[in-house]
Amino acid sequence: MPERIYISDADLQMASDIEIIRISRTFVSAMNSSFPGKRKKMIERIRKHAHANPVSTIPFLLRYFDHVDPKTRENARSLVEELTRLPGGEQALIESLFSSHATVGDSAAAILEARGMDGVRFREFYLDAERQFAVCRAMGVHTEDVKELFLESIKLYKNKLVEQAFENMILVTDILKDRLEWTSNTKRYIQDVLKLTPQLSRSGVSIDNLQESLRILADAVKTRDYKETKELLESKKLEASVVSQIGSMFSYLCRRLRCASMGALAGMSEEDRKLFDALRKVGEEVKEYAKKKKHVEALESVYSFLSQELAGGYISGLAERIDSGDNNAEAVAGQAMLGVLKILYLVLPNAASDIYEMHLKDRVGKESLEDVSWPEPLKSLAG
Structure with missing residues (x-):
């Protein structure tokens, strides 16, 4: 394929990692060795390196995912299944989806497909877009x-x-x-x-x-x-920015939560009240904009809340309270996250549902975000 718009870190790491280059020279022979100790030593070597650099190790193993040799193929698949369950392993697998190596990218797509991430179709769209960019470049079409x-x-x-x-x-x-x-x-x-x-x-x-x-x-x-697409593109970029910010915030908070379920609020600090007041205000604005079908204005309202209200240090302070063992801070975090998602659902239902399923579904216990009631401090938005 011609020059790409996106260069996968999986390709860069795999090509520059000296240890992976060394492993690649003897991997197939080690997997086929009549000495079990040699095969075991190679597998342990790969496991150890995967902890240090999963982004080079996972795509390397994916090159052998459909290898003609059954022993090589079997061991590569077993290692991929094991190592992608490690911290950073699944992200390395996702990065491999965008590899320029067909074997690596297609294998990653098949695994992600099996894990419910629609990997095969997304890789097809991604490659189609890369091809379109190449044709546009050749014809001098503006694509920035x-x-x-x-x-x-x-x-x-x-x-x-x-x-x-x-x-x-x-x-x-x-x-x-x-x-x-x-x-x-x-x-x-x-x-x-x-x-x-x-x-x-x-x-x-x-x-x-x-x-x-x-x-x-x-x-x-x-x-x-191309003025006719400028507004649409700006709207989509704003959507992506809002969703990315919310996703990052939820990841930051959720990895600190210890309670398996959503706890009830036992009380709120002054800062907590200010947060929910701000959430209520943005919720009212978004509901009004949604009624008038003002999609961009609704997104701008959410973006402004995320940028101003949360950038003031409240979230880091809430995280510190959770880390100190404050159970009520966990309840505040859960209720606030649920409120943010219920508001986002008014303008971006698919994105809100994705984030809910990823971070809150198991805690809340409801199958879909649509079935979840508004959190207690934001009940006034339910009407």
Whole structure:
């Protein structure tokens, strides 16, 4: 494939990791060795290195996932299954989905498919988008604005926000195909008219105006700014930013929670009350915007809340309270996260449902976010 927009860290790490390069020289022979000790030693060596650098080890093993030799294939699959359950292992597997090596990427896609992340289809869309970018580059079509959305889509998938990632990646391919079609049709029109120009000139028709129009049209092909998609792209980038911020905040808090279920609030500090007051206000704004179908304004309201209310140090302070063993702080965190998701659901139901399933479903005990009641401090938003 031609030059890529996204270079997978899996490819970079696998190509530069000296230990993996050394392992690759003897891996197949070790797996086929008649001495069990040699095979065991190699497996332990790989396990040890996976703890140090899973992003180079996992894609290396995926190269042998469908190897013709049964022993090599069997051991590679067993190691991948084991090592992707380690911290950082699944992220290395997801990174491998974007590998330029077909064997690595396709194997990662198949595993992620089995784990419910729709890996096969997402890799197909990703590769299709990369191909479209290459064609656009060759034809001189402007794609800088779309690249940002493309990279955001990959970031969303890495954060397991699959529905939102798909939505953005499909939009990327649609926009690129539309621009290619417009450019191709315009260039073909110019060529057709140019072929007729000598004939028109011989007929006594003045072609000065025609030539000037063609020059303007040719310049338009090079300089078209695609204003018609600018608002849509900005909206999608805002969506991605909001979802990524919420996902990061939830990961930061959830890894600190010790209680398996959502606890009831025993009381709130002044700071807690201020947070829920701010949440209530943004919830009311978003509900109003949603009624008026003002999608961008609703997102901007959520983004402003995340940037201003949470950036002031409240979340880090709440995390410290949880770390100190404050059970009520856990309840506050749970109720606040649920409130944020219920508000997000009003504008981005798929993304909100993805985050709920990833972080809160087991704690809340409800199958879907839609079935969950508003948290007690935000009951007024239920109407």
